[in-house]
């Protein structure tokens with residue numbers, strides 16, 4: 001048994017719930033001193049009742065190995081326009097049955113979300129009806145208004161604001177504002193500390209565009225789930241945020257357990 005498995009808490013502290021996690025990392029993160037190896041990912045999905053988890057890491061080939069061997073793990077292609085051949089690699093992996101979209105981290109990788117090099121990738125996502133999850137919440141490159149420039153330029157693209165502004169209430173409110181005025185923008189809850197903002201987001205943006213994410217292993221999944229459960233939303237809306245909205249966005253139908261055939265665009 002892997003050492004890492006002992007990092008799981010003895011109890012999840014959450015009611016039984018079916019969860020689809022839109023934001024999970026796999027691999028080693030020395031900068032943060034956290035990691036998620038394959039056995040731990042498998043155990044984590046079972047432990048917390050996660051039916052499907054979107055996983056990613058800058059090494060896309062490692063992610064391919066993970067999603068090919070871990071049931072319930074689905075991949076998002078890490079797209080960094082500074083990396084040579086990033087577009088070709090992304091286009092190839094988007095044809096893989098277990099990759100369901102892309103992840104972009106303009107803060108760590110240092111580019112503006114609306115960088116013209118990103119545009120052909122976004123066009124490819126639109127064609128496949130697949131979303132882009134973009135880290136949101138830190139200057140200079142990942143403030144919600146910068147990501148909005150990309151969302152406005154491509155109104156057919158499905159853009160998820162990862163962390164919905166993260167820890168700063170100005171950026172959290174800004175993320176909700178951006179989603180409210182752009183129907184193609186979704187909000188993902190990981191790492192955003194204010195449970196009440198989850199309910200406010202659903203109220204202002206609508207029941208379909210707020211998604212649960214844990215950001216594991218950077219955040220503890222039970223804590224992240226609890227935030228949604230105590231947000232003040234009805235049981236039905238909690239279920240939408242924890243499970244159904246992500247199924248609809250990533251799989252194409254809110255009760256789907258894997259990708260369903262998309263409309264003619266695909």
Ligand SMILES: [Zn+2]
Pocket residue numbers: 023025215218
């Ligand atoms: Zn993350």
